[in-house]
Amino acid sequence: MTVKICCRTYRLRCVGANREKTGKAAIEVFNEAIANAKPIVEVKSRRVGGANYQVPVEVRPSRRLALAMRWVRDAARKRGEKSMDLRLAGELIDASEGRGGALKNVKKYTAWLKPIKHSLTSVSNFERLIKWLVRxxxxxxxxxxxxxxxxxxxxxxxxxxxxxxx
Incomplete structure (x- = not known):
């Protein structure tokens, strides 16, 4: 998996930077970072009866992995370190510890957007539906x-x- 994000020249430098900063093996840091950056739910726009609704949909596992790696790569590019290997190492460490630019996308991407009309996708209407069903x-x-x-x-x-x- 590390080969997909780090090319060969960056991989050796990235491993050294990860080990000296965290004390963990680089593959452990990488797996934790990708696991933390994976989205579970995304919202998609659905048109029903002339109205558009933001409907939460579960993300396929292959898309989860692709989004997580893309977000880690893009967040590493925006960092201010001198070289890409240090940027990527820093972003992987931050993502494995639960902070960093890649995790901002996870929160933003899986947030419940306000529906255009009243629907069961909003939390309050969903709670009303549950109360009605268990009456x-x-x-x-x-x-x-x-x-x-x-x-x-x-x-x-x-x-x-x-x-x-x-």
Whole structure:
């Protein structure tokens, strides 16, 4: 895996920098950094009935790995160290410890965006749905919501009794 991000000339320097800063093997630091940078959920725009919704979707494992490596590489390029091997080593160490530029993308990418219209993708509506689904399912009575009609015609629904099986 390290070959995909570090080319051969950077790899030896990167290993030395990782070992002297963290005391861990370079492959351990690399695996921790990639594991911390992997996104789990991303939002995609879905069009339903003329409205666009931001729907959270689980990320495929191959895409998770590709995004994590891309984010680590891009964050390393933006760092201020003198050479790319030091930038990459510093970014891998930061990502393995839970900080750094690559992890900013993870938080931003997996954040719940505000839906354009009310939908079940927002947290409050989802909580309402869960409450509605787990409500007590005993017998309930309801009265008619229709206004009274003339005396010539007998109203059909005055009181309604419904029984929902458990």
């Amino acid at each position: 007590p399912r005993s017998a309930c009575t309801a009265t008619s919501v229709f206004p009274p009609i003339s005396t010539r015609v007998k109203p059909l629904l005055q009181n309604v009794f419904c029984s929902i099986p458990v």
